[in-house]
Amino acid sequence: MPNIKELSTRPERLTSGHRLCPGCGASIAVRQILMATEDPVVVGAATGCLEVATTIYPFTAWNTPFIHNAFENVAATISGSETAFRALQKSGKISKDKQIKFIAFGGDGGTYDIGLQSLSGALERGHNFVYVCYDNEAYMNTGIQRSGATPMCASTTTAPSGKASLGKPQFRKDLTQIAVAHNIPYAAQGTIAYWSDLVRKAEKAFSVDGPAFLNVLSPCYRGWRFDQEKTVEVSKLAVDTCFWPLYEVVNGEYKLSRKPKQKLPITDWLKAQGRFKHLFSPTEQSEAIEQIQKEVDARWQKVLKLCGEAE
Amino acid sequence: MSNIAQKQEKIAVSGDEAAAYAMKVIEPDVVAAYPITPQTEIVMNFSQFVADGEVTTEMIPVESEHSAMSACVGSAASGARTMTATSANGLALMWEVLYIASSTRLPIVMPVVNRALSAPINIHCDHSDSMGARDAGWIQMYCENAQEVYEKLILAIRIGELEDVRLPVMVCQDGFITSHAVEALEPFAKEDVQKFIGSYSVPYSLLDVDNPVTFGPLDLQDYYFEHKRQQSEAMSRAYQQIPEIVKEFKNTFGSEYDFLELYRMEDAETAVIALGSTAGTAKNTIDGLREQGRKVGLVKMNFVRPFPAEELRSALSPLKAVGILDRAESFSNQGGPLFSEIRAAMYSSGQRPPIADYIYGLGGRDMTPGLIEEVFRDLDKVAKTGKVEQSVHYIGVR
Ligand SMILES: Cc1ncc(C[n+]2csc(CCOP(=O)(O)OP(=O)(O)O)c2C)c(N)n1
Numbered sequence: 001m002p003n004i005k006e007l008s009t010r011p012e013r014l015t016s017g018h019r020l021c022p023g024c025g026a027s028i029a030v031r032q033i034l035m036a037t038e039d040p041v042v043v044g045a046a047t048g049c050l051e052v053a054t055t056i057y058p059f060t061a062w063n064t065p066f067i068h069n070a071f072e073n074v075a076a077t078i079s080g081s082e083t084a085f086r087a088l089q090k091s092g093k094i095s096k097d098k099q100i101k102f103i104a105f106g107g108d109g110g111t112y113d114i115g116l117q118s119l120s121g122a123l124e125r126g127h128n129f130v131y132v133c134y135d136n137e138a139y140m141n142t143g144i145q146r147s148g149a150t151p152m153c154a155s156t157t158t159a160p161s162g163k164a165s166l167g168k169p170q171f172r173k174d175l176t177q178i179a180v181a182h183n184i185p186y187a188a189q190g191t192i193a194y195w196s197d198l199v200r201k202a203e204k205a206f207s208v209d210g211p212a213f214l215n216v217l218s219p220c221y222r223g224w225r226f227d228q229e230k231t232v233e234v235s236k237l238a239v240d241t242c243f244w245p246l247y248e249v250v251n252g253e254y255k256l257s258r259k260p261k262q263k264l265p266i267t268d269w270l271k272a273q274g275r276f277k278h279l280f281s282p283t284e285q286s287e288a289i290e291q292i293q294k295e296v297d298a299r300w301q302k303v304l305k306l307c308g309e310a311e
Numbered sequence: 312m313s314n315i316a317q318k319q320e321k322i323a324v325s326g327d328e329a330a331a332y333a334m335k336v337i338e339p340d341v342v343a344a345y346p347i348t349p350q351t352e353i354v355m356n357f358s359q360f361v362a363d364g365e366v367t368t369e370m371i372p373v374e375s376e377h378s379a380m381s382a383c384v385g386s387a388a389s390g391a392r393t394m395t396a397t398s399a400n401g402l403a404l405m406w407e408v409l410y411i412a413s414s415t416r417l418p419i420v421m422p423v424v425n426r427a428l429s430a431p432i433n434i435h436c437d438h439s440d441s442m443g444a445r446d447a448g449w450i451q452m453y454c455e456n457a458q459e460v461y462e463k464l465i466l467a468i469r470i471g472e473l474e475d476v477r478l479p480v481m482v483c484q485d486g487f488i489t490s491h492a493v494e495a496l497e498p499f500a501k502e503d504v505q506k507f508i509g510s511y512s513v514p515y516s517l518l519d520v521d522n523p524v525t526f527g528p529l530d531l532q533d534y535y536f537e538h539k540r541q542q543s544e545a546m547s548r549a550y551q552q553i554p555e556i557v558k559e560f561k562n563t564f565g566s567e568y569d570f571l572e573l574y575r576m577e578d579a580e581t582a583v584i585a586l587g588s589t590a591g592t593a594k595n596t597i598d599g600l601r602e603q604g605r606k607v608g609l610v611k612m613n614f615v616r617p618f619p620a621e622e623l624r625s626a627l628s629p630l631k632a633v634g635i636l637d638r639a640e641s642f643s644n645q646g647g648p649l650f651s652e653i654r655a656a657m658y659s660s661g662q663r664p665p666i667a668d669y670i671y672g673l674g675g676r677d678m679t680p681g682l683i684e685e686v687f688r689d690l691d692k693v694a695k696t697g698k699v700e701q702s703v704h705y706i707g708v709r
Contacts, residue, residue: 040520041520042389042517042518042520044385051527051529052529055525055527055528055529056528056529056531057528057530057531057533057534058534060525062523062525063523064520064523065517065518065519065520065523065524065525065526066523066524066526067384067385067388067517067525067526067527068526068527068528069381069384069385069408069411069527070381070407070408070411072377073377073378073381073408075378076373076377076378076379076382076385077381077382077384077385078385079371079373079378079382079385080341080343080371080381080382080383080384080385080386080387080388080389080393081385081386081388081389081517081518082385083341083343083369083371083382083386083391084340084341084369084385084386084387084389084390084391084393084517084518085389085518086369087340087341087367087368087369087386088340088389088390088391088518090367090369091340091367093390094518100518100520117374117375117378118374118375118377118378118381120374121373121375121378122378124374125371125372125373
């Protein structure tokens with residue numbers, strides 16, 4: 001992998017001037033991932049923050065071909081484009097030597113929930129593309145509504161905390177495992193704080209022949225309720241508390257990317273975010289916190305086992 | 312005409328097979344499709360052409376119609392000639408993306424095999440599916456028989472891809488009645504078809520990585536309205552340019568598909584308006600009635616979008632009574648969709664004959680010559696009194 005100096009000289013594909021929030025995890029994820037290939041790329045994006053904030057007509061922040069179709073269909077849309085590329089190469093309209101990488105970006109709403117079928121279909125059909133879920137754990141574009149990726153007890157506008165509620169009652173969906181179950185050549189979890197890990201994973205994703213899936217935890221300061229300069233810190237805490245294990249699955253082989261030297265308690269991550277504040281005041285909800293910790297531990301153990309690292 | 316392309320040897324095919332054969336000579340770059348009765352035979356037959364290497368088309372066997380239309384958008388935006396096909400619930404599932412295809416000005420061509428929408432679930436013909444999609448910005452053509460299905464699909468490619476038009480096209484045929492009835496088809500030579508449709512080129516392509524373009528941006532109060540206005544201008548340019556292409560098609564292949572086909576209308580006093588296979592039944596019935604000296608005729612609509620209002624006004628104005636045959640209900644208590652639109656179009660005519668609606672054939676209920684005769688008997692009464700006593704009738708219903 002090129003070093004940071006070399007990476008910094010690569011052309012910007014998502015240029016400045018877009019209207020994503022300062023401290024937005026999604027834009028960092030997109031830039032890190034697109035740095036990982038020097039080939040031309042065709043980018044698709046699902047409806048969501050990334051798309052609305054980067055393509056406000058007559059402006060576009062995309063220095064690369066870009067298509068937005070709808071909320072739930074970015075995987076199908078990119079599969080159409082990737083197929084057109086193969087068809088036009090076959091008929092000689094595009095040179096056989098031409099290299100183009102196809103990449104689809106979707107938020108967690110557009111991926112875990114409404115776009116899951118479209119994603120599953122495209123993975124199963126084996127299109128040569130990279131799907132990136134920038135997972136900010138809620139529908140942020142429409143004002144912080146719960147999604148299948150929202151963690152238990154997070155307060156969102158459709159599962160708010162209140163006198164009779166501690167926020168979202170369910171645990172989150174494990175989408176990476178769902179993607180892995182498609183037996184695709186490459187799937188991985190990453191997050192923006194560990195940029196070299198993420199760029200390396202994106203390089204691998206671009207290099208495989210067939211579909212690759214990256215699930216990238218991308219903190220949202222507005223939705224998670226932390227100060228905008230803390231995006232990287234919160235991303236790091238998600239890994240260090242083992243809430244968000246970093247691992248990859250290459251042709252079915254699991255490999256752990258990072259084992260925290262000291263596994264931090266989940267409360268370190270929860271306390272850093274206002275969306276969990278009701279768990280700590282006015283009274284501490286120790287039962288709920290314990291339940292969350294138990295689930296995090298169980299999922300971490302499962303990943304360790306899959307990666308052959310179980311204690 | 313002496314230079315009309317030689318038709319090939321006749322073959323016996325269903326309407327679905329005719330569509331698949333048309334797709335074979337069109338040989339699109341990409342087809343993304345999902346099966347649904349009664350469209351399935353189109354996808355099955357075309358998949359076999361692909362499997363046998365008879366076409367070089369890339370197929371995307373998507374997991375739903377929503378993804379079919381979504382993949383078509385991605386493909387057409389990438390500069391590939393792109394087709395799909397569907398029916399009923401499949402068309403309904405595509406709904407959101409139908410609008411995106413037309414608004415992104417992507418000339419996708421789609422055979423639609425008309426089938427009743429659920430509920431109750433039913434696999435047989437009516438026009439509730441495509442009628443509901445008539446405001447989705449697609450050009451819509453309707454076919455009387457398998458030969459028309461074949462020819463209109465070829466015509467559709469040319470019309471949709473016109474530089475000043477660039478709109479998607481639905482080519483509708485009646486589920487089972489046309490799609491599964493075996494008829495004689497006179498196919499065309501592939502070279503002639505390819506010459507007529509020409510090669511597909513786009514002003515902007517997603518695959519032109521050296522000249523990157525953003526498709527599908529957020530378009531707010533500042534521009535959205537202008538873009539919609541441009542889209543409606545494209546549809547009016549389609550209306551202006553279709554006659555030229557239809558003429559060229561006639562000169563090349565022999566058949567004529569004007570906006571309206573007027574059948575025995577020269578001296579007609581009453582007439583029915585129909586789409587699809589019902590036009591065939593009506594022609595037969597009219598021939599019989601003519602033998603009895605009745606002055607009856609048929610206006611068959613080849614196109615519903617763009618809507619041929621001017622042509623309808625000149626065809627209908629001289630009549631004493633007009634009956635609209637609607638194979639769809641709109642639940643407006645004002646009759647079916649064709650009735651609403653045609654009656655509205657007649658409002659600006661100097662001469663306004665009385666018009667009545669006859670809703671028929673929902674869920675595949677047969678349209679018989681007897682029912683059409685009943686309509687003409689009713690129209691005779693209307694013609695005599697000059698008054699429509701009942702504007703909406705349901706015929707053939709218990
Ligand atoms: C079919 C459909 N349903 C709902 C919406 C409204 N909508 C637009 S974006 C969005 C949420 C997007 O959430 P996510 O995918 O997590 O991306 P984010 O906004 O967080 O970037 C919703 C609900 C829509 N555009 N289309």
